[in-house]
Amino acid sequence: MIVSAITFSIFYLVPRLAGATPETLATRYVGRAATEETVKLTAERLGFYDPIAVQYWNWAKGVVVGAEYDYGSGVESCPAPCLGYSFITKQPVWPELLDRIPVTLSLAAGASLLWLLAGVATGVLSALKRGSIFDRGAMIIALAGVSLPIFFTGLLSLAIFSYQLGWTLPGGSYTPFTENPVVWSQSLILPWITLAFLFSAQYARLTRAGMLETMNEDFIRTARAKGLPERTVVVRHGLRGALTPILTIFGLDVGLLLGGAVLTEKTFSLPGLGKYAVDGIVANDLPKILGVTLVAAVFIILANLVVDLLYAVIDPRVRNQ
Amino acid sequence: MTAPLEVEPGAAKADPEAVLRGAGPIEGRSLSRIAWSRLRRDKVALAGLVVIVLLILMAVFAPLIVKLIGHPPNEFNQDLIDTKGGTLAPLGTFGGMSWEHPMGVEPVNGRDIMSRVIYGSRISLLIAFFATLLSVVIGTTLGTIAGFFGGWVDQLISRIMDVFLAFPLLVFAIALAGVVPDDAFGLKGDSLRIVLLIFIIGFFNWPYIGRIVRGQALSLREREFVDAARSLGARRPYLLFTEMLPNLVAPILVYATLLIPTNILFEAALSFLGVGVRAPTATWGGMLSDAVTYYTMPHFMLWPGLAIFITVLAFNLFGDGLRDALDPRSR
Numbered sequence: 001m002i003v004s005a006i007t008f009s010i011f012y013l014v015p016r017l018a019g020a021t022p023e024t025l026a027t028r029y030v031g032r033a034a035t036e037e038t039v040k041l042t043a044e045r046l047g048f049y050d051p052i053a054v055q056y057w058n059w060a061k062g063v064v065v066g067a068e069y070d071y072g073s074g075v076e077s078c079p080a081p082c083l084g085y086s087f088i089t090k091q092p093v094w095p096e097l098l099d100r101i102p103v104t105l106s107l108a109a110g111a112s113l114l115w116l117l118a119g120v121a122t123g124v125l126s127a128l129k130r131g132s133i134f135d136r137g138a139m140i141i142a143l144a145g146v147s148l149p150i151f152f153t154g155l156l157s158l159a160i161f162s163y164q165l166g167w168t169l170p171g172g173s174y175t176p177f178t179e180n181p182v183v184w185s186q187s188l189i190l191p192w193i194t195l196a197f198l199f200s201a202q203y204a205r206l207t208r209a210g211m212l213e214t215m216n217e218d219f220i221r222t223a224r225a226k227g228l229p230e231r232t233v234v235v236r237h238g239l240r241g242a243l244t245p246i247l248t249i250f251g252l253d254v255g256l257l258l259g260g261a262v263l264t265e266k267t268f269s270l271p272g273l274g275k276y277a278v279d280g281i282v283a284n285d286l287p288k289i290l291g292v293t294l295v296a297a298v299f300i301i302l303a304n305l306v307v308d309l310l311y312a313v314i315d316p317r318v319r320n321q
Numbered sequence: 322m323t324a325p326l327e328v329e330p331g332a333a334k335a336d337p338e339a340v341l342r343g344a345g346p347i348e349g350r351s352l353s354r355i356a357w358s359r360l361r362r363d364k365v366a367l368a369g370l371v372v373i374v375l376l377i378l379m380a381v382f383a384p385l386i387v388k389l390i391g392h393p394p395n396e397f398n399q400d401l402i403d404t405k406g407g408t409l410a411p412l413g414t415f416g417g418m419s420w421e422h423p424m425g426v427e428p429v430n431g432r433d434i435m436s437r438v439i440y441g442s443r444i445s446l447l448i449a450f451f452a453t454l455l456s457v458v459i460g461t462t463l464g465t466i467a468g469f470f471g472g473w474v475d476q477l478i479s480r481i482m483d484v485f486l487a488f489p490l491l492v493f494a495i496a497l498a499g500v501v502p503d504d505a506f507g508l509k510g511d512s513l514r515i516v517l518l519i520f521i522i523g524f525f526n527w528p529y530i531g532r533i534v535r536g537q538a539l540s541l542r543e544r545e546f547v548d549a550a551r552s553l554g555a556r557r558p559y560l561l562f563t564e565m566l567p568n569l570v571a572p573i574l575v576y577a578t579l580l581i582p583t584n585i586l587f588e589a590a591l592s593f594l595g596v597g598v599r600a601p602t603a604t605w606g607g608m609l610s611d612a613v614t615y616y617t618m619p620h621f622m623l624w625p626g627l628a629i630f631i632t633v634l635a636f637n638l639f640g641d642g643l644r645d646a647l648d649p650r651s652r
Binding site: 131143144146147148149151152155156159247252262263266267277278281282 | 368486491493496503582586590595622626637638641
């Protein structure tokens with residue numbers, strides 16, 4: 001709610017400060033060829049002359065109860081989660097968003113699973129064999145991973161694996177899971193791995209640091225003193241303690257990713273939310289931008305909620321409070 | 322979060338800090354000397370520092386270096402392009418690499434890649450430094466206020482930071498950078514874009530610094546020397562600027578160094594998405610974005626990508642080393 005209000009005001013105020021008027025905004029809607037009169041009429045119908053609070057109220061009302069748009073040629077109704085109509089394509093935003101959510105969801109789900117497993121496993125092993133060749137090698141690779149932008153590794157892997165070797169499908173090919181799960185995974189395997197590599201680097205570093213800290217705690221000594229097998233000590237006591245901060249960041253990352261893995265989707269030309277947002281931004285299509293921002297904020301809040309619930313499962317200290 | 326169960330509260334945290342920061346206000350110089358001697362032993366961090374210094378020199382003297390090379394970044398070299406093949410790829414192997422053009426030339430218009438990479442470092446470093454500075458200023462101010470005053474002030478500032486951290490930043494930054502026209506706020510062209518990017522990146526990243534500073538200020542406030550000053554009748558400004566701020570310098574320095582690479586990546590991402598500094602000005606992100614079309618020629622994306630990688634890695638290595646030197650327990 002707050003996020004949407006801030007987004008709204010910024011995107012209304014910044015163009016105004018930079019010199020846009022209701023007329024120029026409306027011109028974008030009806031096209032440059034339109035007469036001055038039509039432009040003014042459209043601006044009025046879309047409420048561009050209203051003060052910002054009124055415009056926001058109308059938009060928010062549309063999200064909750066739906067809205068009706070009067071185009072002059074006829075009234076169009078826009079049912080409940082109405083995020084408005086695109087300035088450019090004149091298509092309602094919400095159904096378009098619904099089409100794109102599965103793409104981003106597939107990308108985020110596969111990649112996050114991969115990076116959580118790879119990152120945490122590497123981090124734990126590094127921490128246990130601290131100072132070993134494995135530890136040093138893993139940490140050097142992890143540091144490199146943190147320093148690489150996805151639009152470089154992504155492009156490079158596309159060039160090598162897709163173009164030169166022909167192992168994977170080229171960028172831009174996406175098949176829905178429901179249509180063909182095999183082709184679906186083939187089209188996403190490269191984005192998954194590239195994205196997971198960057199993230200798992202960060203997670204390996206965090207897990208290692210967390211494990212080093214927890215393994216020095218008293219309850220670990222107690223667990224060892226009880227004569228528990230080392231495996232149990234590490235997994236059930238050590239990892240549990242180290243996992244809490246990792247989970248916080250995991251929640252934030254997945255939430256952010258669901259709101260549009262902008263760079264990944266752009267690099268691999270995947271038709272997800274992020275690409276939708278970028279397209280909207282390039283075309284200066286406010287309803288699209290607002291729609292994505294709202295959906296993204298919802299995802300982030302949901303992800304954080306899930307993480308808070310998971311805390312109780314993983315860390316007994318949280319449960320007792 | 323990881324409060325020990327049996328040790329008396331606060332002891333585990335206060336102990337290493339007493340060695341580190343307790344010495345701060347009394348023997349400020351010796352603290353930095355200790356840190357420097359630790360840093361000097363850290364070969365990896367020093368290597369990072371050397372690379373950083375070289376990069377800064379390269380950025381500052383870019384016009385001079387490029388004059389020596391003899392190919393301005395926006396000079397077209399159509400004679401080096403294979404116009405008959407239909408792909409408009411550079412003539413020769415490996416993207417037209419030669420003594421004349423050590424990193425080859427771009428497809429289509431044959432601009433020298435090396436001088437573009439060198440010029441790209443200016444934009445990248447300039448924006449990253451000043452954006453970090455802005456984040457540090459906002460983050461330190463608000464973080465210290467939140468941690469020092471506590472209560473509802475802390476609540477308010479912490480909520481604001483939460484909201485910022487929950488924002489889909491990149492989408493937001495792209496949108497903001499995208500809606501501003503080419504001529505606004507009394508500035509034009511490149512200088513407008515640079516200032517705009519500094520503000521956008523700096524403004525969105527301050528909560529990272531803010532959170533850390535708030536946490537440090539919160540624990541510092543309860544420390545004995547602050548208590549002592551307070552009981553001696555010191556006023557708030559004195560406590561803030563003389564007792565607390567000097568002890569916050571070390572963590573701020575470390576996280577500022579670690580924020581610079583993040584900002585370099587951020588700027589490159591924005592340029593890659595086409596909302597950074599406009600073409601034809603050379604930026605690393607922009608060069609990679611051009612390379613998307615020619616992903617069949619990997620050598621064209623290699624150089625700007627490597628430039629980003631080396632720069633970011635150098636800052637990360639140095640930042641890690643600095644953190645270890647100033648705070649040995651993180652090792």
